[in-house]
Amino acid sequence: MTVTLADVAARAQVSPATVSRVLNGNYPVASSTRERVLRAVDELDYVLNGPASSLAAATSDLVGILVNDIADPFFGIMAAAIQSEIGGPGGRAGGERLGVVCNTGGSPERELTYLTLLQRQRAAAVVLTGGAIEDTAHAGAVAAKLRKLHEAGTRVVLCGRPPAPEAPEAIALTFDNRGGGRQLTEHLIGLGHRRLGYIAGPEERTTTRHRLEGHRAALDAHGIEDDPRRTVHGRYDRRSGYEATLELLRRDPSLTAVVAANDTVALGACAALRDSGLRIPDDVSVAGFDDLPFSVDAVPALTTVRLPLTEAGARAGRIAMGREEPPPGGIAVVRGELMVRGSTGVPRT
Amino acid sequence: MTVTLADVAARAQVSPATVSRVLNGNYPVASSTRERVLRAVDELDYVLNGPASSLAAATSDLVGILVNDIADPFFGIMAAAIQSEIGGPGGRAGGERLGVVCNTGGSPERELTYLTLLQRQRAAAVVLTGGAIEDTAHAGAVAAKLRKLHEAGTRVVLCGRPPAPEAPEAIALTFDNRGGGRQLTEHLIGLGHRRLGYIAGPEERTTTRHRLEGHRAALDAHGIEDDPRRTVHGRYDRRSGYEATLELLRRDPSLTAVVAANDTVALGACAALRDSGLRIPDDVSVAGFDDLPFSVDAVPALTTVRLPLTEAGARAGRIAMGREEPPPGGIAVVRGELMVRGSTGVPRT
DNA sequence: AACGCGACAGCAAGCGCTTTCTAAACAAGA
DNA sequence: TCTTGTTTAGAAAGCGCTTGCTGTCGCGTT
Numbered sequence: 190m191t192v193t194l195a196d197v198a199a200r201a202q203v204s205p206a207t208v209s210r211v212l213n214g215n216y217p218v219a220s221s222t223r224e225r226v227l228r229a230v231d232e233l234d235y236v237l238n239g240p241a242s243s244l245a246a247a248t249s250d251l252v253g254i255l256v257n258d259i260a261d262p263f264f265g266i267m268a269a270a271i272q273s274e275i276g277g278p279g280g281r282a283g284g285e286r287l288g289v290v291c292n293t294g295g296s297p298e299r300e301l302t303y304l305t306l307l308q309r310q311r312a313a314a315v316v317l318t319g320g321a322i323e324d325t326a327h328a329g330a331v332a333a334k335l336r337k338l339h340e341a342g343t344r345v346v347l348c349g350r351p352p353a354p355e356a357p358e359a360i361a362l363t364f365d366n367r368g369g370g371r372q373l374t375e376h377l378i379g380l381g382h383r384r385l386g387y388i389a390g391p392e393e394r395t396t397t398r399h400r401l402e403g404h405r406a407a408l409d410a411h412g413i414e415d416d417p418r419r420t421v422h423g424r425y426d427r428r429s430g431y432e433a434t435l436e437l438l439r440r441d442p443s444l445t446a447v448v449a450a451n452d453t454v455a456l457g458a459c460a461a462l463r464d465s466g467l468r469i470p471d472d473v474s475v476a477g478f479d480d481l482p483f484s485v486d487a488v489p490a491l492t493t494v495r496l497p498l499t500e501a502g503a504r505a506g507r508i509a510m511g512r513e514e515p516p517p518g519g520i521a522v523v524r525g526e527l528m529v530r531g532s533t534g535v536p537r538t
Numbered sequence: 539m540t541v542t543l544a545d546v547a548a549r550a551q552v553s554p555a556t557v558s559r560v561l562n563g564n565y566p567v568a569s570s571t572r573e574r575v576l577r578a579v580d581e582l583d584y585v586l587n588g589p590a591s592s593l594a595a596a597t598s599d600l601v602g603i604l605v606n607d608i609a610d611p612f613f614g615i616m617a618a619a620i621q622s623e624i625g626g627p628g629g630r631a632g633g634e635r636l637g638v639v640c641n642t643g644g645s646p647e648r649e650l651t652y653l654t655l656l657q658r659q660r661a662a663a664v665v666l667t668g669g670a671i672e673d674t675a676h677a678g679a680v681a682a683k684l685r686k687l688h689e690a691g692t693r694v695v696l697c698g699r700p701p702a703p704e705a706p707e708a709i710a711l712t713f714d715n716r717g718g719g720r721q722l723t724e725h726l727i728g729l730g731h732r733r734l735g736y737i738a739g740p741e742e743r744t745t746t747r748h749r750l751e752g753h754r755a756a757l758d759a760h761g762i763e764d765d766p767r768r769t770v771h772g773r774y775d776r777r778s779g780y781e782a783t784l785e786l787l788r789r790d791p792s793l794t795a796v797v798a799a800n801d802t803v804a805l806g807a808c809a810a811l812r813d814s815g816l817r818i819p820d821d822v823s824v825a826g827f828d829d830l831p832f833s834v835d836a837v838p839a840l841t842t843v844r845l846p847l848t849e850a851g852a853r854a855g856r857i858a859m860g861r862e863e864p865p866p867g868g869i870a871v872v873r874g875e876l877m878v879r880g881s882t883g884v885p886r887t
Numbered sequence: 888a889a890c891g892c893g894a895c896a897g898c899a900a901g902c903g904c905t906t907t908c909t910a911a912a913c914a915a916g917a
Numbered sequence: 918t919c920t921t922g923t924t925t926a927g928a929a930a931g932c933g934c935t936t937g938c939t940g941t942c943g944c945g946t947t
Binding site: 193194209216240243244245 | 932933934935936
């Protein structure tokens, strides 16, 4: 029925061991023999049995990529970059690896489930992307899993996620969300804004907290009181941005700027402002975060903080594959870059 | 070092066989025994060895999802929907499956490589999303792989991809790209447009061809000559839409409408028009395809054809898991819905 | 001429699990 | 009492591959 190594060996008149060595290519095999084996492989259309191979070798060629929301380009772009460094053709280094993207949907349980599944598959590496959930119990559980994975020989990399003190062996490429948030708000303050609304993401995420902290730091540095009523929490999606904006306007119709948790939310905010008859940026300025591809096409183009998602993802991928040295101390901070565009301007007086 | 089934068995004072049966839960085990085993599993923090299990059982819990471009929400949305039906309990007993997204980047070789990798892993199912590549050799190779996968017990589902006549065992959920394209262009013609530019996708994709055919059918049905100079091919991205639009304008500045291969391209087209000092839709109407989430937020909102990506993906996922009957004949056509919005209007006279 | 050694190839022992077949224990029908 | 059936547990044979160790052979050294 299915072709096995033994079949290939028989056909090539060699032992199974030799076939295995030809296929794995880390043991001297005479080129004439090798050729014979490869021909047999070809003729029989042989495909290695992955599970058997993984079992015997105690390693697999799976690399897991965990994302919060695969439908969100923020994660899609990182995932694509990571995968491009991991395998398929082109990633020659030491065999083909299967980079698999796992969608947690932002759910803690699913995150753990996937981690277990990956552990079960004896994954070669795992990359966790995006912000972490700030729940002590859950964070502890994740850290414990990461430690186990590491012990089992799985490389662990965090991309766009803060370091996990409880799992220090995980390499972390962290986005400077705090700094970016601060830059953004300072830009707005510099333009003359004093009444800024802030649409934050879900409460329990590190990304949310850090960006918000940056915003508040900027306010504080300029002696602007941070009225808690000017901050609204929501999900990281357009709808949430729309509703949050209406809420902010209800609370304070004199707002001159809205800072959104990310670009998607900012787009929703723009829609809400327009639907409320307000012009951007003449009446209200809007700023986003991430600089996703569509942001430059918004009308007006969105002022935002560009995060080098592709570069960071690629680097994370290389580190996961052991093809690049981890940063000293296992932690690197990746900075964003303020992109000033049409959606922010001098406030009306 | 690592905990094995035998360790658990020893601790629970039962045989490995019993532990296995408890874990797989498809064999009668006395509840007292079961409990003892589960406690041991818990105490030892045991995690099943996936490869070993797959080897012994000759099946794995991997489900592959192939996408052309994971950074594109079109695929991200489908992938999320598919995965949501795959993960978690629900399938077989013991049923956690690992839904893995593989990014081919639109490359034929990568597509085949991933298919081989999935075959190697003895995947439980494979879902291919998005348009196929129209290259006889490649199509044949893919079909052959699909047939092999099927023979090996892997369920194969196509989602948003035309049926593969050479691999009839693959269930196909096909988008009615031709019909959608036709509707869109007829809408424009109905508004009075006669000089329509068309920005098509890459030449060799079925999606590209079908949408274009629909467009031409509409022109033809209304006796409008199809000037080949009014069609430009490009990639499915924003940049391509931008450049193609400039090219179309150069060829015929009197265009009154631009139909884009998809929403992302349409966004680029809008940018190009605006940069050329043209108003939408007063000077030129623009239409997209897919109705991605950001399309409604474009200014003006994009007229487009909504494809039920989430529904189709979910259905494909269920079929892949064997939880839903395949459509009769193994083929189902999924229709799009014309969404008329602000980006199209009556042409200037 | 004897020896040593490098380069290859094969043997066989697992890797950790599933599953068939068998056995034990007990209840119930004859 | 003996047979038959039912339920639950164990023994053991692999699943297909990798790899440490053991040869074998030919050739350069001494």
